[in-house]
Amino acid sequence: MPKIKTSALALFGIVSLASCLLLAQTQKPGEYPRGEKPSPMINFFVTSVPVGDGGNLGGLAGADAHCQMLATAVGAGHRIWHAYLSTQARPGKPAVNARDRIGTGPWYNFRGEIIAQDLAHLHGDTMELAHQGNNLNKLTGLTEKGQIVPGLYDYNDPRDGDWEYAKNTRFSSRHEMLTGTQPDGTAFTDSQDHTCDNWTSNKSPDPGKSGGNLNASDGRLNAQIGFPDRNGGGNGSWNSAHGTRGCAQADLPKTHGQGLFYCFATN
């Protein structure tokens, strides 16, 4: 028997053992996957880091640039990336709907797993689709680096509510995605702020206006958020669960956010 066959068999054994050991370990939220690169199909991700100035993203253009920069860093910069964000109507300036900014799908994540087939599937445009839901969940809502976004109960650290701590640890709870959007993917049409003044404000609400209420109230700066892990906030909506305590960077961690958002490639 040729020696090569013997070593091939031994190699097989070692590889089997190694792969089984790998299987025994599970990727934890916030960890980077071991040596994996994004699927060539990736055209959806959650930003791994925020812009860092609260609700001031530099408008839609600044947010889009952030998406493009993060995508480029992992080799997906050949696509055109847009942030999933709405802006509200202003005098002489119509509203922009997040759903009109992200192409037509289908969208795939870091691992090439489907997020949604099309805009109707993503948003649940019919009763049937809405009940079925899209495929965005804790295990598919990955960052451009393939991280699971840490959410409720993943790690319990009271300092998660503090931006100074949270910005230095990738394990802090951070599952609130800025969207400024209604469940159907369109901009809000009421007179309250749901977009941190169209993604240009980093201000806290005036004293006495923050309360414990997460819904926008008169004159209060606020951003609507959703959860990629569908965990929390009264309904678990991926794009429109509740508001924030304000628009300063330090306001966002108070409710388990950091100012991350969704990026979709339009091509």
Place this chain on the structure above:
Amino acid sequence: MTRPRAYVVLVSTLMLASGLLLAQQAVPTSQYNTQGVTPPPGSNPTPAKMTFFVTSVGIGKGGNLGGLAGADAHCQALATAVGAGGHTWHAYLSTQARPGQPAVNARDRIGTGPWFNWSFAQLGAPQNALIAVDLADLHGDTLIQAQRGNNFFKQSARNEHGQVIHGIGDPPPIQHDILTGSNWDGRAYTDNADHTCNNWTSSSTGSAQVGHSDRIGNGSSWNSSNATKGCSQADLESTGGTGLFYCFAIN
């Protein structure tokens, strides 16, 4: 040369087998609490106020629950064991129409809500204990309600001990297939196929509609995601369930 070769084959097989064993060995949940499988520290259990839970164990006979009465009794017994027996408990299950016997809709069996899980205010926000405020919220009766969803998610859908149900990504056994026999609107199926393991009396032939307690998987509906392969306990386990079901207090 046959002997060394056999030796190598044996060693490789052993390595493979031990590797597989390692991969399948259940890690103690206390060391594996990345999914909040056990109640989080500092949480404040209020079982007497609880009006919703997922059964911590099934009845063990596959789709045969002893009918609706048997399933209700299971809910009541589990609730009583943790001090929540002051409520009247019903299982969230539908049965299909039979000659002389009308269908029963799961949504018509569970009172009017609101329903709360095992613990209030674990995160300093009472809404995290709320499952749904009423039947329309629970089932998404309007398009906007359906798009937003109820507050039913992996970390809120706890069993009567406050534990999260193992879902996709957790150590096996995965138990996220929850028996409902119901359509997404909470009503019984009206076609001729079996969706209820013969109205919860079969542990062999038939099929049951299940929802996913973690809302992850083939369709993410909490009450109507897919059908089981059959009604035996082994059939349920082959697709990620152990015959658990939802219990709601009607008062």
